[in-house]
Amino acid sequence: MKRRIQINIAGRVQGVGFRPTVYRHATAAGLAGFVTNTPAGVLVEAEGEDAALAAFSALLKAQPPVQARVETFAVSDVPLRGDTAFVIAPSQGSGDLLIGIPPDLAMCSDCARDIRDTANRRHGYAFTNCTCCGPRYTIVRALPYDRAQTSMAAFTLCPACQQEYTSPADRRFDAQPNACAACGPALRLLDKQNMPVPDVADPLAAAVDLLRQGRVLALKSLGGYHLCCDATDAAAIRRLRERKHRPTKPFAVMFPSLEQIRAHCEVSPEEEAALADPSAPIVILRRRADSALPAEISPDTHDLGAFLPYTPLHLLLLDRTGPLIMTSGNQSEEPLAVDESELTQLLGTFADFALVHNRPIVRRCDDSVLKLSGGRRILIRRARGFVPGAIPLPMRGPPVLALGGDLKNVFALTRQQQAILSPHIGNLAEFASYSFLKTAVADLARLLQIKPEIVAHDLHPDYASTQFAKEFPAHTHIAVQHHHAHIVAGMVEHNLRGPVLGIALDGMGYGTDGTLWGGEVLLADLCTFHRVAHFKAARLPGGDEATRHPVRTAWSQLVAEFGDEAEAVAAEFLPALTEIERGTLRTMIQQGVRSPWTTSAGRLFDAVAALLGFQGEVTFEGEAAIHLQMLAATAPLPPYPFELVRQRDPWVISFGPTLRAIVQDLRAGTPPAAIAGRFHRTVAAALVETCAALRMRYARHEVVLTGGVMQNDFLLDLLHTGLQARGFKVHSHALVPPNDGGIALGQAAVALAKFFT
Ligand SMILES: [Zn+2]
Ligand SMILES: [Zn+2]
Ligand SMILES: [Zn+2]
CATH class of the missing domain: 3.30.420.40 (ATPase, nucleotide binding domain)
Known part of the structure; x- marks a missing residue:
C-alpha cells in the first residue's frame, strides 16, 4: 500500500551532508518527496510503498552521514500528495542562523580514501573535503554559510568540481569548500626569510624531507599555524623546546593512525571514540611503558596528548613522516598565529621553514584538549570541533556578552536561550591576547548578529577582562564572583536551578571580601550564593x-x-x-x-x-x-x-x-x-x-564539582565516589572546562538570572 511519511530529525544534522544522504537513500528506494533544512533540523517527507518506506527509514537511521549526530528521529504519517520525484528543497525560513554554521569537522574516511587512491582525481590533494567534512567555522566570513561568504570565494570551481557541487546525488553536493588540484588552494614551501624555496616541484615532499632531517616547520593548519617536528627525534624536540622557552610543558603528538597511537599509549574504547570523533581533539592518554618515543615529549608525566590527522594536509604529511610533534604556533600564552605577519615572527624565532597555502584562515581556533576518566569527559580546552556549538541556557533573555576571566580566557555570547562560547583566547596579561579578545568579540558578535545588552564580567577590579567589560557600551553591567560563575557553569550543564552545594577548587579568584578565594564550598543558585565553607x-x-x-x-x-x-x-x-x-x-x-x-x-x-x-x-x-x-x-x-x-x-x-x-x-x-x-x-x-x-x-544533596583543580582526575574520581557513597548526587563538567575556560558560561547565566530578579 502507498503511504507518505514525515521524518523530523534533530541533532548535528546540518552542514554534515545529511540532505544528500537522504536523497541517495530515497532515490535508491524509488521514493518521491523532499528533504529540507529547517530551523529545528532536517525535515523529510517521502511517499511510496510500505516496504520501501520502512527500508528507507531503517537505512537512514542505521547509516546517517558519518559526522552527523542524530538526537531525535520522529516518524509520523501524513496525507499522500502524489509527488513523482525526490528533491532537495530550499531551506525553510531563515531560522536560527547558528544552525547554519557547524564547527570545523575532521576529514572523513571517504575523503581519506580519495586522497590515498592513486586512481582518484584527488590523489594527494591537501584540500579535499565533502559535505561530511572540512573547514566551516574557520573559513566563514558571514552567514548564511555559502561559498561566496567563505575564504574559498576567491577560488572558482572547475567544471568537474562544479558538477559535484550541483549534483544532489554527489557526496560533494553543496560542499562549500569543495576543491581539487585544478581549481583549489595550493601548497607552498617558505624559507626562514619568508621567501618561496626555489625549485620546489612538490612542497609536500620537500617538507617531508625537512622533517626527516630534524627541522622545525611552521605548518598552516585549520585554525592557525602549528609548529611541528619529528616526534621520534629527541634532538629536534629539544631544539623546539629551547626556541619556545618551554622546558617541560608536554607537547601533543599527532599520529598517522589509531594503530600507532595504540602502540605508544593505553587506549580505552571511549578514548578511541573521542580520538575518532569529527572534533578530533587532543586526548590525554596514559603512555605505555614500552613506548620508544623520546621522553623529551612530556618529560615529567606518564601522560601523552595524542591526536589524529584532521585535515587532508595532515594525513598526507603523516602518512610519510610518522608521528609529529604538533604544538600551537605562538609565543606561550599568546594567540595562535594565523596570518602572514604572524608567520614572519614564527619563521624568525621558532621555525626553519614553513609549509603554507593560499586559503586564508578567517578565524583563529586552537586544538581542543580533553581527557576521559572514570567514564567522564574532562575538557581541558574547548575550541576546534566544539566552537561555535551552542549550549542551552536555563532561561531566555536579552543578549549577554560574558567576558570570562584573565587566565585561559574564553568569552560567551547569548541569544535567546543559547550560549555560544568563543574558542580559547589565552592569557589576557599578554597584550596580543588582549587585542585578540577585542577583535574576537567584535567578530563573533557580527557573525552571529548579536548586539549585547548585558555585559557580565568577573568581580576582580584589576582583571583586563573587567576593564574591557566596563568600557563596552551596554545597558547593564553585572559583576559575577569567580567561583559562583564556575559553579553556575556546572549547574547550566546539568540543568540545575539550585540551591546546590558547589565545590570550587581553583587557582585564585577574587572574593567578595577582597581576598583571593580558591578552596570554596558555596551554597549557590543561579542568582546568588552563600559561602558556607572554605x-x-x-x-x-x-x-x-x-x-x-x-x-x-x-x-x-x-x-x-x-x-x-x-x-x-x-x-x-x-x-x-x-x-x-x-x-x-x-x-x-x-x-x-x-x-x-x-x-x-x-x-x-x-x-x-x-x-x-x-x-x-x-x-x-x-x-x-x-x-x-x-x-x-x-x-x-x-x-x-x-x-x-x-x-x-x-x-x-x-x-x-x-x-x-x-x-x-x-x-x-x-x-x-x-x-x-x-x-x-x-x-x-x-x-x-x-x-x-x-x-x-x-538539606541539599546535589553537589557540583568545579574549578581548575578538578582537571586532576584522580581527585575528581575520589570526590565523585566519596560523595556518591554518602548519598549525594554529584555533577561535574562535560561540556565546558572546569578551569577558567568555562566561567563565561556561568557568568552569562548569573547575569540573566540577576536581570530577571
Ligand atoms: Zn569528506
Ligand atoms: Zn576542481
Ligand atoms: Zn577559576
Whole structure:
C-alpha cells in the first residue's frame, strides 16, 4: 500500500551532508518527496510503498552521514500528495542562523580514501573535503554559510568540481569548500626569510624531507599555524623546546593512525571514540611503558596528548613522516598565529621553514584538549570541533556578552536561550591576547548578529577582562564572583536551578571580601550564593611570585602551622629557600606586606608538591599540582587527619594537621608516592565530611564539582565516589572546562538570572 511519511530529525544534522544522504537513500528506494533544512533540523517527507518506506527509514537511521549526530528521529504519517520525484528543497525560513554554521569537522574516511587512491582525481590533494567534512567555522566570513561568504570565494570551481557541487546525488553536493588540484588552494614551501624555496616541484615532499632531517616547520593548519617536528627525534624536540622557552610543558603528538597511537599509549574504547570523533581533539592518554618515543615529549608525566590527522594536509604529511610533534604556533600564552605577519615572527624565532597555502584562515581556533576518566569527559580546552556549538541556557533573555576571566580566557555570547562560547583566547596579561579578545568579540558578535545588552564580567577590579567589560557600551553591567560563575557553569550543564552545594577548587579568584578565594564550598543558585565553607586562608608572600615559586607557599604554610619548628622543617625539606630568603618572607608574612590572604586549593597543592620535592619554578599553570598528581600512588591508603572548624560561618577546613602528618611521614622516610596519594585522599575526605555536615544544616544533596583543580582526575574520581557513597548526587563538567575556560558560561547565566530578579 502507498503511504507518505514525515521524518523530523534533530541533532548535528546540518552542514554534515545529511540532505544528500537522504536523497541517495530515497532515490535508491524509488521514493518521491523532499528533504529540507529547517530551523529545528532536517525535515523529510517521502511517499511510496510500505516496504520501501520502512527500508528507507531503517537505512537512514542505521547509516546517517558519518559526522552527523542524530538526537531525535520522529516518524509520523501524513496525507499522500502524489509527488513523482525526490528533491532537495530550499531551506525553510531563515531560522536560527547558528544552525547554519557547524564547527570545523575532521576529514572523513571517504575523503581519506580519495586522497590515498592513486586512481582518484584527488590523489594527494591537501584540500579535499565533502559535505561530511572540512573547514566551516574557520573559513566563514558571514552567514548564511555559502561559498561566496567563505575564504574559498576567491577560488572558482572547475567544471568537474562544479558538477559535484550541483549534483544532489554527489557526496560533494553543496560542499562549500569543495576543491581539487585544478581549481583549489595550493601548497607552498617558505624559507626562514619568508621567501618561496626555489625549485620546489612538490612542497609536500620537500617538507617531508625537512622533517626527516630534524627541522622545525611552521605548518598552516585549520585554525592557525602549528609548529611541528619529528616526534621520534629527541634532538629536534629539544631544539623546539629551547626556541619556545618551554622546558617541560608536554607537547601533543599527532599520529598517522589509531594503530600507532595504540602502540605508544593505553587506549580505552571511549578514548578511541573521542580520538575518532569529527572534533578530533587532543586526548590525554596514559603512555605505555614500552613506548620508544623520546621522553623529551612530556618529560615529567606518564601522560601523552595524542591526536589524529584532521585535515587532508595532515594525513598526507603523516602518512610519510610518522608521528609529529604538533604544538600551537605562538609565543606561550599568546594567540595562535594565523596570518602572514604572524608567520614572519614564527619563521624568525621558532621555525626553519614553513609549509603554507593560499586559503586564508578567517578565524583563529586552537586544538581542543580533553581527557576521559572514570567514564567522564574532562575538557581541558574547548575550541576546534566544539566552537561555535551552542549550549542551552536555563532561561531566555536579552543578549549577554560574558567576558570570562584573565587566565585561559574564553568569552560567551547569548541569544535567546543559547550560549555560544568563543574558542580559547589565552592569557589576557599578554597584550596580543588582549587585542585578540577585542577583535574576537567584535567578530563573533557580527557573525552571529548579536548586539549585547548585558555585559557580565568577573568581580576582580584589576582583571583586563573587567576593564574591557566596563568600557563596552551596554545597558547593564553585572559583576559575577569567580567561583559562583564556575559553579553556575556546572549547574547550566546539568540543568540545575539550585540551591546546590558547589565545590570550587581553583587557582585564585577574587572574593567578595577582597581576598583571593580558591578552596570554596558555596551554597549557590543561579542568582546568588552563600559561602558556607572554605579552606583555611594562608598568606601568599609576594603574590604572583609565590604562585611561580611553590616553595614560598610551602614556607608560608609552615610558618602558620609549625611556629618555632618551621625553620627546622624548611631547612630539611625546602632546600631551595635560603635562611635569608626565609627571614625576608617570614617578615612579609607576619607584617602582611605584599602577602595577600588566599584560600586557594591550587596553592595548597603547590605547597605539598614543594614539600615532596618540587623545588623549582613553575613554568606553566598548574605544573606543581600536576607533578603532585603524577607522583600520587593510587593504592587505597587512609587519609591524613584534617580539621573542620564549625564555630563560625563560613566553616573553615584546615589542613594544618595534614601538613604535620606529612612532615612526620617525610622524616620517617615514607615514599613520596604514598604521601601524595594520602594527601589527595585527605582533600577528598575533608570535602566529603564537610558536605555531609552541611547537608544536616541546609538539606541539599546535589553537589557540583568545579574549578581548575578538578582537571586532576584522580581527585575528581575520589570526590565523585566519596560523595556518591554518602548519598549525594554529584555533577561535574562535560561540556565546558572546569578551569577558567568555562566561567563565561556561568557568568552569562548569573547575569540573566540577576536581570530577571
Ligand atoms: Zn569528506
Ligand atoms: Zn576542481
Ligand atoms: Zn577559576
